[in-house]
Amino acid sequence: MQKALLVAALVLPLVVLGTRFAFLRTPQAEQGLRAGTFDPPREVPDFSLEGSNGRKLSPRDYPGKVVIVEFGYTNCQDVCPVTLAHLTGAWKKMGSAARDVQLIYITVDPAHDYPERLREHLTAFNPSFLGATGTPEELQAVQKAYGVVARQVASKNPALPYAMDHSSSLYLVDRQGKLRGLVPFGTPVDDIVHDVEFLLKEGA
Amino acid sequence: MISTGAGSAPSDVHPGNEVGLPAPPRKRRRGLFAIGVGAILTPVVFGSLWPVTFASREEIFEIPKGTFARHMAGDHHDILPSEIDLVVGIHNVLTLKNSDDVPQTFGPTLLMPGQSLRIPFTRPSENSFNCTAHTNGQLLVVVEAEPTWPWERLAWRVRWLLRRWSTS
Structure with a gap:
C-alpha cells in the first residue's frame, strides 16, 4: 500500500506537469495586422474639416502615406492622453519611417476645440500630429460615416463643464486610401508599430 | 438463510435479511462502488488533463x-x-x-x-x-x-x- 502511494506521489506531479507543458502551443507566425481587419477593405470615409495647420483637411490628402484617424477632444482626462502617448511612443519607435505616417485627430467637442487649441494640444505630443474640427453637423456626419459614438456626459472634474463619452479606437488607412484596421484602446505601442510598419511595407 | 427447495444449493442472501429483498453480494457491491468512482473520476481526470481545443481559432x-x-x-x-x-x-x-x-x-x-x-x-x-x-x-x-x-x-x-x- 505504502509502495503504491509512493509511486502515485511520484507519478502524479509528473503527469500534471507533463500535461501542462506538453500541450503548450508555440506562437504562430504572424500574418497580417494585429488590429481588427476589414474584409473587404472599403475606401476611407472622406471628409473636409478645418485643420489645425490652418488648411482644409481630408484623409485623402495623404496618398502614399499610412493615415491614422482618431476621435477625441482636448479636455479628455483619461482615454485621449493615453492614446496620444501611445502614438507618440510609436512615432519614436518608427524613427524615420514615421515620415510616411499621418495622424488626424478629429474632435468630438467642437465647442472648445478650435484649430489653434488643437494645434497647441497635439504639438505637445508630436508636432506632426494634425487636428480637425468643424461644425457640429459636419462632425456628426463624419462620426456616422465611421460608426463612431460620442455623447456629452457629466464631468467628474468640477473645472470642466462636461465630458464626452466617445469611441476610443484608432482607424488605420493604408497607402491606397483603404480603411484597413481598427486598433482598440489600450493596444501596446509595439502592436501599433507592427501594424503601421506592415502597411508601410505592403504599399512600398 | 432461505432455502430454495429440497436438494438445491442455498441462495446467496445476506444473513438476517430473511423478509426483505436479497442484498447484493459483497463482490457486486465492490464492483458497483468501483463503477461509481470510475464514473466520477473519469470525466474529472479527462477534463483536467485533456487540453482545451477548438475546431477553429x-x-x-x-x-x-x-x-x-x-x-x-x-x-x-x-x-x-x-x-x-x-x-x-x-x-x-x-x-x-x-x-x-x-x-x-x-x-x-x-x-x-x-x-x-x-x-x-x-x-x-x-x-x-x-x-x-x-x-x-x-x-x-x-x-x-x-x-x-x-x-x-x-x-x-x-x-x-x-x-x-x-x-x-
Whole structure:
C-alpha cells in the first residue's frame, strides 16, 4: 500500500506537469495586422474639416502615406492622453519611417476645440500630429460615416463643464486610401508599430 | 438463510435479511462502488488533463439578412447571442460578418453590407460593444486566458457546461 502511494506521489506531479507543458502551443507566425481587419477593405470615409495647420483637411490628402484617424477632444482626462502617448511612443519607435505616417485627430467637442487649441494640444505630443474640427453637423456626419459614438456626459472634474463619452479606437488607412484596421484602446505601442510598419511595407 | 427447495444449493442472501429483498453480494457491491468512482473520476481526470481545443481559432458572428427590417417591423426577439466567449491563443478571433442589406454599427465602426471585421483578441478582457443588430444595442465579448493547468481546464469545462446549460 505504502509502495503504491509512493509511486502515485511520484507519478502524479509528473503527469500534471507533463500535461501542462506538453500541450503548450508555440506562437504562430504572424500574418497580417494585429488590429481588427476589414474584409473587404472599403475606401476611407472622406471628409473636409478645418485643420489645425490652418488648411482644409481630408484623409485623402495623404496618398502614399499610412493615415491614422482618431476621435477625441482636448479636455479628455483619461482615454485621449493615453492614446496620444501611445502614438507618440510609436512615432519614436518608427524613427524615420514615421515620415510616411499621418495622424488626424478629429474632435468630438467642437465647442472648445478650435484649430489653434488643437494645434497647441497635439504639438505637445508630436508636432506632426494634425487636428480637425468643424461644425457640429459636419462632425456628426463624419462620426456616422465611421460608426463612431460620442455623447456629452457629466464631468467628474468640477473645472470642466462636461465630458464626452466617445469611441476610443484608432482607424488605420493604408497607402491606397483603404480603411484597413481598427486598433482598440489600450493596444501596446509595439502592436501599433507592427501594424503601421506592415502597411508601410505592403504599399512600398 | 432461505432455502430454495429440497436438494438445491442455498441462495446467496445476506444473513438476517430473511423478509426483505436479497442484498447484493459483497463482490457486486465492490464492483458497483468501483463503477461509481470510475464514473466520477473519469470525466474529472479527462477534463483536467485533456487540453482545451477548438475546431477553429475563429468565432463567426453573422448578422443575418433582414435583421434591420425585422427590428423595424417591431420584432424585438434577439436571434443573435448577447455574449460571445473566446479563449486567448486557441479561440481568440471574432469575425463579424454583416449579411444584412444595410450598414450595421459594431463597436466603434460601421460594417457595410457584405463586409467582415476580423478582430483578434490577445489578452483576457471583457469587451462591451455597441451593436445595432441587437435589440438592446449591446454585445459582450468575454476573452479568457487559456487554461493550461489541470484545475484550470476542469474549471473552464465546468463553466462551459454551465453556460451551455443556461442558454439551452
